[in-house]
Amino acid sequence: MMKIINMVVNGKPAELAVEEGESLTDTLRNRLGLTSVKKGCEVGECGACTVLIDGVAKNSCIYLSVWADGHSILTVEGLRTEDCELHPIQKAFVEEAAIQCGFCTPGLVLTGVELVNSGKKFNREELREQISGHLCRCTGYENILNALERVVGKNS
């Protein structure tokens, strides 16, 4: 059974017909071509599919698209600033070599954006907790933490 939903995706209104049981991950990837939203487990364990829903980081793989009706979604495709610069979190990831295979990167960047938007500052232990919903097998999290500290760390 298809349902019509209305979302704002990366700042642009989107009216879509989706299956009732369809995950937001599949809608964003397959109907809107937003392939930065990665699938690593599809049960909310790895965090690769993280998007911001009304500014809050969520695993889109366990979020039904019908629930997104009337909400605003941000993926990293929508993250560039008005003058097309990288977001400070993206810049920090590049400069701190917080990226290896890149598969967990979009999700982690969005969690970083959520932290920036919170206006708070975090120490390293708090940052470990904040990103513990994201699995990364390449970096040992070390440079990801370094990148986040640069932007939202206590001394940043």
Next chain:
Amino acid sequence: MGVQKSVSRLDAVQKVTGTAKYVEDLILLDALHVKVVHSTIANGTVKGIDCSEALKMPGVVTVLTCFDVPEHLYATAGHPLSLDPNHADIKDKTILSARVRYYGDDIAAVVADTPLRAQLAAETIKVEYEELAPMLTPEVALGGDALHEACPDNELARMDFEISPEGNVSFERKRFSSDAVIAGRDDLKGEQYHVPPVNACHIENNCCFAYMEGRRMVVYSCNQVPHTLRRNVAEAIGMPLGDVRVIKPFMGGGFGNKQDTMYEPLVAFLSRKLGGRCVALVLTREETFVNTRTRHGMDLTTVTVADERGKITKKALRINSNGGAYAAHGHAVAAYAITNCFQTYIASELQLGESSTAYTNLPPAAAMRGYGIPQLAFAMESQMDDVALAHGWDPIEFRKWNMHRDGFCDPFDKFIVRSYGLESCIDKGRELSHWDDKRREYDEFNRSSKDIKKGIGMALFSYKTGVYPIQIENAACRIVMNEDGTAQIQVGATELGQGSDTVLCQIVSEFTTIPENRLTLVSAQDTDIAPYDNGAYASRQTYISGNAAKKTAMILRSKLLEKASLMTGVPADELTLKNEHATVESTGRELCSIADICSYFNFVNDLKTDTEHITAEATFTAKDICFSYGVSYIDLEVDVPLGKVKLKKVYSVHDSGTILNPQLAAGQLHGGIVMGLGYALGEQMLFDQKTGKPLNNNLLDYKLPTAMDVPEIETHFVETYEPSGPFGSKGLAEPPLIPQAPAIRNAILHATGVPIYKLPMNPQNLVHEFIRANLIKS
């Protein structure tokens, strides 16, 4: 820029903006989707498959069963072709199989218009089995019913040897044994260690798709060795090599698990059967755990005897490796492990090795970061501490008395060590970690603290870069100049996250002076374009493919200078490249830019000059090999009643020769260390002992380290110069994982006095050991 500089990853912006495309992102819109039907028994035979209901389901195009596939066997190992038939990879796989060899074996495949419809149809398929008892360990499998016709006793291979004091190896085939006594000799009673199978857990699940262009088959796959995959697919589906085109886009991690041929033959076979339509298969996480490859579970029995001066006199090791249902890499992993034991430390009188790999009813095991050495290191380095403790020696000194030294000649491959930073790594780590102070301080603390115990432990390793001379080690590179002096670099070397694209580009920049931002390394390997390379494994991309990039860049440089000479009349041997210009070496006078040279020779129209599109290409063949070295010191606390280890800090010091990109190299250490911590403390694949059913093939029940499990990490490089590596570099990607588990084990020994012989060292296992040692009253 160039080498020995922290150049940013070439793909960093693509990855951080989500524009980097991985296999699943590239599946064609009109693709058909496959769901594989996996067996629900571990051992037996499929007697019948009822697909009638599935074929009536909406969207279903076809169902392929194990009775419909070609019978010929093919190999899946991601190894280069061996022209010696004795070293060829074992062919034991069909596209689907009626003979069920592990719980989850592939017995049918449903093709439908969407993944969901394929899955729903797959769930309706009824399978009738003739079931046999599962054989989950080598002990049980040896002597059981044959899993493969060509191997009646289920012992896939053995390698048994003795090394004479002069370093001569004599091979003699022994019989399988799991006794504590090695070779039936009472003086060789060993300790027994056990390590479980684990999974690579790259975050991108394995996936592939195939379609036909005319007579040709195009296969997209996240595979580390595209040229080998092309050969394996061609063989599996019976097509000429040139008709198969493999494309590897960005890859979400591999760690060796994406070295083998997985479902590419299935999707290619189905595509051809369906008239060339695009057929795609994306594994679920649950399937990636079970239906790809694992790190071998092993039983290791080892004894180390030392004289009163601390010199090892006798050393014996037996490895019984659980190969799982298909040969994949055969005995190569266990052979790598057993030989490394006698490369790292040397015994003066007796050195004896026995190793066996068995077919069992577990998922197939093959390559994973470290290729058998993490398993070996756990046993070998644990034993070094136990022997030192028994004699009252400092574990570091005991290692130094016995480890191999600069100039060491490897008894198996007969190469000579020419870059040796092991002792410096040990000393540096000792200093950084405050080892001597902490050993004393913690001994004092532990005397009065009952529940919380503190410890610091260490372990070291030596690890070969590349696999010469066992297999050919070669790689090719091509550089194509553009008329504005920029260039495209084509390689067969594969980027899977480790940073090889960036380092290869730095090497070309170093010789041509063209900065990295004017060079484009074609990151996606397309076997129609990319020159041959064995691919990513054995920490070989910088060492071997880097040499190919260096050789090619040097040819290109000569060519550019010759052309500059033709243009200017100045002899080529008086010229050099500087700041992208042909420059007179003696005066520093710039004659013309690389752009001028390329543009001139591309477009000159003077009725006499032959134009030339300037390119260079070369193949590098290794004729040498080397060891990387390193050491890990780990500071921790044990909460004895809870059996819980709290890591305080890891100090990791490595000799990987000259470091070509310090920032990316440090990243390799971080990732390897944390993967090693997971192996030590939490990771294991669990199977129901009665049925062989996997119990924790998901990321909730399989304990992968999160950011909260990781302690502070301090890394350091001791740089040496390896003559056979480009600019003196050696392998780096696999090694940092190796010493973590034994370093933690030895720190727990220091903290509690309890030696652990089994991984993982999770609370369940540790509490059991502490009860046995009377640290916890039961």
